[in-house]
Amino acid sequence: MMLQQQNKPQLTVHDVELFGSGKHYHIYNKLGAHIQHQTEGQATHFAVWAPNAAEVSVIGNFNGWDRAAHLLLARADGSGIWEGTVPDVGQGALYKYFIRSNNGYEVEKGDPYAVYWEVPPRTASVVWGLEFEWSDQAWLEERKSPALNKPISIYEVHLGSWRRVNDQDGREMTYRELAAELPEYCLFLGFTHVEFLPVMEHPFYGSWGYQVVGYYAPTSRYGTPQDFMFLVNALHQAGIGVILDWVPSHFPTDEHGLSYFDGSHLYEHADPRQGLHPDWKSAIFNPGRHEVKSFLISNALYWLDKFHIDGLRVDAVASMLYLDYSRKEGEWIPNRYGGRENLEAIEFLREFNGAVHQSFPDVITIAEESTAWPGVTHAVSSGGLGFDLKWMMGWMHDSLAYLKKDAVYRSYHHEQLSFSLHYAFSERFVLPLSHDEVVHGKRSLLQKMPGDDWQRFAGLRLLYTYMYAHPGAKLLFMGGEFGQHHEWRHDYSLDWNENLHPPHEGIQKLIKDLNSLYRNEPALYERNFSAEGFEWIDHQDATNSVLAWIRKGASLSDQLLFVANFTPVVRNNYRIGVSKPGYYQEVFNSDNLRYGGADVMNFEKIETYPIPKHGHMHSLPLTLPPLGVIVLKYKKVFDWL
Known part of the structure; x- marks a missing residue:
């Protein structure tokens, strides 16, 4: 049966012109299967682009998959679009397009614009409407404030293996x-x-x-x-x-x-x-x-x-x-x-x-x-590609390569840690610890860390804290937030039972507290993509494998000082130069007992001394925990100053 086009075709001349010029950005409203509500009942309008076809028909469970039952008509405008309306077909109907080409090729195809398909391995498209009662208006209003001026902390998820029902392989x-x-x-x-x-x-x-x-x-x-x-x-x-x-x-x-x-x-x-x-x-x-x-x-x-x-x-x-x-x-x-x-x-x-x-x-x-393609996140008007953010693959590769090394050898590769800051503000970056790093024999992030169990967990806490302290948005693949032992397996659930054990629970608490620090400290997000928001204190202490730097917010009062020790040795009385006299408070320590660390902490108030260091007239004597990062915040000058 040859299907007649409706008196008011789904596609207007303007639609066809836009589609053919590559400028129709809502063609999904016209091509594909669209349910029509008519006075005499329900019908579905089908439209498909197949310019090399000699014949196109709709086959489905409503016509016994008969290739001759519902033939579509080719538009006379040369667009290559075939369309027609099938009566008494509606929600849930299964269908495909049978195509006989000008070269004699015959095939049954799913609909490129189908909004629903059969569950694989079945391959039919499904006629379906998209009506839904949304209740997220408050979120959409909140979203209007620029995302790049706020914390961006991304949890990467594979839907089929995040959690299985009943048991791990359910x-x-x-x-x-x-x-x-x-x-x-x-x-x-x-x-x-x-x-x-x-x-x-x-x-x-x-x-x-x-x-x-x-x-x-x-x-x-x-x-x-x-x-x-x-x-x-x-x-x-x-x-x-x-x-x-x-x-x-x-x-x-x-x-x-x-x-x-x-x-x-x-x-x-x-x-x-x-x-x-x-x-x-x-x-x-x-x-x-x-x-x-x-x-x-x-x-x-x-x-x-x-x-x-x-x-x-x-x-x-x-x-x-x-x-x-x-x-x-x-x-x-x-x-x-x-x-x-x-x-x-x-x-x-x-x-x-x-x-x-x-x-x-x-x-x-x-x-x-x-790659180093220039201007990925630059405006199109200035020759860029126009993206908002780009994955910082170099940071990921360098950081993991460095941390995989035994601490004895890290002093010879110190530049791997600091190199990312040479280009950190050339684009707007996301720091990705993604699924690609924990599959195909690469091992989990935890298992990448060298040493015994304590050192591996400490190394993972160090990696995560270093990521949150580094400029850029953050991304962590599921399972990493509690230090899963096994690399990701898509046919199984994450190993949620591990989260019941203190070392894994400590990693989860660390991620929770790092996200809280990120959200609550403007120094970590207000200038996340600007060189004005970062300052090295010392990136040349390769002997001790220590880095020290400052993150800055828009206000001069919003600053955090980070000191990272990439060895399993406690560094006592390690001196860091600072510009302001007064005292600093340790607001975060990745070696905290709460996270499963050794609890090598600094006093609540750390006083500065008029001892020059790192180009500053004052300095702080610090205790650096093993394989740890401490975060300090300036509080005020002494009462007598």
Whole structure:
């Protein structure tokens, strides 16, 4: 049966023009399956882009998957869009598109714009509405104050393995079950945001969501789209922002997905030197094709619009920026100037950031970009890519490489700790201790630390305190907050039983108190991305493996002094130069007995002496705990001064 277009087509001429020019940023409202409420009952309008098709039909459980039952009509405007309305089809109907291409290729495809899919390994799309009663208006109002002027402490979560029901290898929690526990847990620990590994529908669970088939659908493994909205809503009610991992760089080649969609390389580059990723064996989006750009930018805005998402972390940006990424000579195609820069991807990323910030100025975008590409977080108007934040991969690699070394050898690698401050303010950075560092035999963060059990836990406390004391936003992958022994395993729950043991409980208390310090001390966030907010006291004491520095807020009175001892030796009467006479108070010590430390602490009031040190006329005699960081705050001058 040939389906007739309605008297008022879903897509207007203006829609088609915008889509074809790469400027339709809300095309999800027009393409895909949309339930129509008519006087004679319910129907669903289907629209799909398939310009190389000779025939397209909708097949589903409502017509016995009959390829001839409901044929779509091609628009006469040459857009390549096929559409039509199927009567008596509504919420919950399963469907696919059958496509017969001009070259004779036949295939059954899921809907690129489907908002819901069957639970994998089943592959049909599901007709579904997105109605939901939100109650997060207070959060959305609060979000309007600039995020970069506030603490950003991110808890990175994989939905399927955060906690399992009943036992460690039981079933995954649903979105609503997560909503009953995750917001309260994040609130207890003091994180400001949750970042979910990709929630978009993916056929292979072991890809952790990074091989996306259904870009517009939260995975059905844990519930419906409304169930995911319920989780976001619950997090917002607890004052927790939600960031999603987003993957616009590549997609898997599963037959029911985007790959070779209409018998042509529609979404991906045709030439494997551009269109096939050598590491992941996946297809690479062609952002130079206008309709693909509309698909991707619309997808970004869709999650912000329909699901109230507060930020997007863009995965694998480096793989998009470089034409020769992970390729040998002769395996890539230079740009029109003969260079290795991917000019189309650069333009796409700039346009993506511009569209997001124009429509949602209070949403943040974050780049996972692992090279020294200049201006990732600079404004597009000044030649940058326009992201708000960038992962500081260099800090992560240097810090972990340093702390993996036995303390005996650390004095020879002291510059690994201080080097990050040479470029810390060239971009706005997030310090990531992410999932990538605790998988594939890399071991957990705890197990990376050398020495006996006491030294490993002390080293982990040292790492975390150093991260919170370093300029930049913070990110910690789940399990790290209580020092899980085992590296992350996506098929199992976190080892929550470990949290019952004092050393692990101490790590959790440390994270809770670090988040509290971060939130309550303007010196740690007001100038988080400015060189004016940081000052070295001493970064050259390689012999003792000690660093000392100051963090500064907008007010002169908001300053914190940090001293870190990266050896397991107590340093007594260690002198630090300060500019003001008076006394300082120790407000944080990672060696506190509360955290499982040795309780090597300083007196409540530490008086300065008129003994010059580090270019200052006054100094403090300190006791530095082993593998520890102390935080000092200036209180006042002496009463007699």
